[in-house]
Amino acid sequence: MDPSKQLQQEAGDVMEDSSKYRRQIGRLIYLCITRSDITFDVHKLSQYVSKPCVEHWEASEKILKYLKATPGHGLFYSSEAAPTLSIFSDADWAACPDTRRSMTSYCLFLESSLVSWEVKKQHTISRSSTEAEYRAMD
Template identity: 50%
Template sequence: MINIKPCQTPLMSGIKPLFDTNNPPSNVESYRRLIGKLLYLTNSRPDINYSVYLLSQFVQTPTTYHHQVAQHILRYIKAVPGRGLFFPKENDLQIKGFGDSDWATCPETRCSITGYCVFLGNSLISRKSKKQNIVSRSSSKAEYMALATTSCEIQWISYILRDLCTQLHPPPVLYCDNQLARHIAQNT
């Protein structure tokens, strides 16, 4: 893969072909090793997190198309090798959380995907992208569930910092882009 041509996006267009089982099977062990390495790399490269998350669902029976998409991620990494997380030495101690959901993303189960990231000052300290356990009937309900998940993570981080005797002067802040979900959260 040293002489591969770089590309500018971490995921090939469209995710529906990923769920097509008519493609010929791929080398399972090779695919699992590659996904394992990419999962490890997501610790410092959150820009590939969603793409690797999608591909990790197919480690049992990968197809040649899944292998091509994984190689596409490698091409993206080659194009932008210096991109990653930066942790500055000086930092304020305010927790900021950003929660979002992608409504009914999975074409098989119609489950939404919750994603969040939590910052301590300017440093990313926690992030997650996961399928929700239930099917939401509206995008607002999916967003509200993402807010609840993010607030639990912020609370857990606050407890850890308190146990470490770290004072948080400004209170944590939670951001959401859905007006109705924010309205529901304020009324509960």
């Protein structure tokens, strides 16, 4: 997806046949099992299955084009290096354009390979980036 473009609930013209969008997102969610590189984008698009817009559909098509262009991508675990575990976390203040709630995230790496990650909206609205970071520690 285009990283400079922020998707929103009311992003433009609503799709006439929303079941087509739901089927496509369901298939992409299934693909996330083997292609973890698309998981964030698919998660972002799955938030709009109740009322998808044409802009959401176009973003999902970009994911399909990416998948077609990169069939050899996936997870790689090296057997030569000593295993090193690294964890990174962050909080993004008021990141959700619809609810203005902050996002908390972490990612877990084994060597240079992503093993696990999570991004979730915080339960309450933070008044500052410091408060968002504090709530991320909960």
